[in-house]
Amino acid sequence: MRVLSGMRATGKLHLGHLVGALRTWVELQKEHDTFYFVADWHALTTHYDDTSKLKQNTLEVARGFLACGIDPDKSVVFVQSGVKEHAELFLIFSMLAPVGRLERIPTYKEIKTELNYKDLSSVGFLSYPVLQAADILIYRAAGVPVGEDQVYHIEFTREIARRFNYYFGEVFPEPEPLLSPVPKLLGTDGRKMSKSYGNVIELDTPKDEVESKILRMVTDPARKRRTDPGDPEKCPVWSYHKAFTSSEEEREWVVEGCTKAKIGCVDCKKLLLKNMSPVLDEIRDRYASLSDEYVMDVVIEGCRKAREEAEKTMELVRKAVNLLF
Numbered sequence: 675m676r677v678l679s680g681m682r683a684t685g686k687l688h689l690g691h692l693v694g695a696l697r698t699w700v701e702l703q704k705e706h707d708t709f710y711f712v713a714d715w716h717a718l719t720t721h722y723d724d725t726s727k728l729k730q731n732t733l734e735v736a737r738g739f740l741a742c743g744i745d746p747d748k749s750v751v752f753v754q755s756g757v758k759e760h761a762e763l764f765l766i767f768s769m770l771a772p773v774g775r776l777e778r779i780p781t782y783k784e785i786k787t788e789l790n791y792k793d794l795s796s797v798g799f800l801s802y803p804v805l806q807a808a809d810i811l812i813y814r815a816a817g818v819p820v821g822e823d824q825v826y827h828i829e830f831t832r833e834i835a836r837r838f839n840y841y842f843g844e845v846f847p848e849p850e851p852l853l854s855p856v857p858k859l860l861g862t863d864g865r866k867m868s869k870s871y872g873n874v875i876e877l878d879t880p881k882d883e884v885e886s887k888i889l890r891m892v893t894d895p896a897r898k899r900r901t902d903p904g905d906p907e908k909c910p911v912w913s914y915h916k917a918f919t920s921s922e923e924e925r926e927w928v929v930e931g932c933t934k935a936k937i938g939c940v941d942c943k944k945l946l947l948k949n950m951s952p953v954l955d956e957i958r959d960r961y962a963s964l965s966d967e968y969v970m971d972v973v974i975e976g977c978r979k980a981r982e983e984a985e986k987t988m989e990l991v992r993k994a995v996n997l998l999f
């Protein structure tokens with residue numbers, strides 16, 4: 675199966691990216707024809723007013739992919755702006771995308787509300803699901819690993835594929851969202867994980883800083899004293915245990931210890947650190963060993979491979995639409 679997914683170039687990757695997506699991507703590359711890209715054009719939809727860090731952020735995201743185990747021998751790792759065909763297909767799809775439909779896409783309103791200090795009344799922001807549809811369909815991908823919040827976008831992509839096929843003949847398959855149950859990490863302050871809240875742990879954070887962030891992490895507010903019982907489901911630390919503590923015995927120790935006030939939150943966090951450390955050490959070491967030159971070489975080669983595939987699709991598209999060139 676051809677699988678495609680991407681991440682916006684908005685800076686260094688953090689634990690939320692690892693747990694929410696990259697671990698799944700690494701698994702998928704073992705069995706499928708995987709394409710993973712850094713979406714730098716997508717970053718412009720909300721960060722159009724300051725692009726001074728765009729190049730650096732793009733390389734950081736690609737470096738994060740590789741540090742987490744995306745293997746350029748198994749996956750095509752590329753950058754969106756390195757494959758101009760995405761923009762050409764976006765232009766054609768934009769003729770098929772009803773404005774009212776785009777305005778009703780839930781994330782459109784959500785992001786506008788979240789970033790209400792920014793002017794997001796641009797055509798580019800409104801039509802970003804159309805660019806996403808082009809990103810996916812240009813590789814005629816059958817599967818797209820996404821989180822729950824992105825399922826709607828895949829449905830929109832399917833609609834665009836159907837519409838195109840209806841007017842111009844069968845060119846595009848309808849992709850399916852690949853949903854895998856992944857634990858959703860909360861920020862270290864218990865709020866939604868977001869760089870703007872400063873509550874994330876970036877993948878290359880030094881070990882001692884990770885420790886201090888975890889040890890200072892908020893817990894179930896009901897556990898004011900060690901003798902107060904708590905509820906792991908109300909504690910952000912538990913969301914990290916779900917991601918990093920695989921032993922059933924240890925998980926039971928946390929649940930039992932927390933609900934019956936047999937353990938303190940520091941004990942609980944120390945266990946988490948014991949389980950997180952080997953994973954993060956490996957990523958941090960790999961991260962440090964990847965030079966800008968190496969990452970650049972990987973994405974140049976990835977763009978070359980991606981362009982080859984994209985060009986095959988565009989030939990079919992141009993022919994189907996009866997374009998002269």
Ligand code: SF4
Nearest residue numbers: 894904909932939942
């Ligand atoms: S014992 Fe663990 S799960 Fe329970 S409140 Fe403390 S840190 Fe959270």
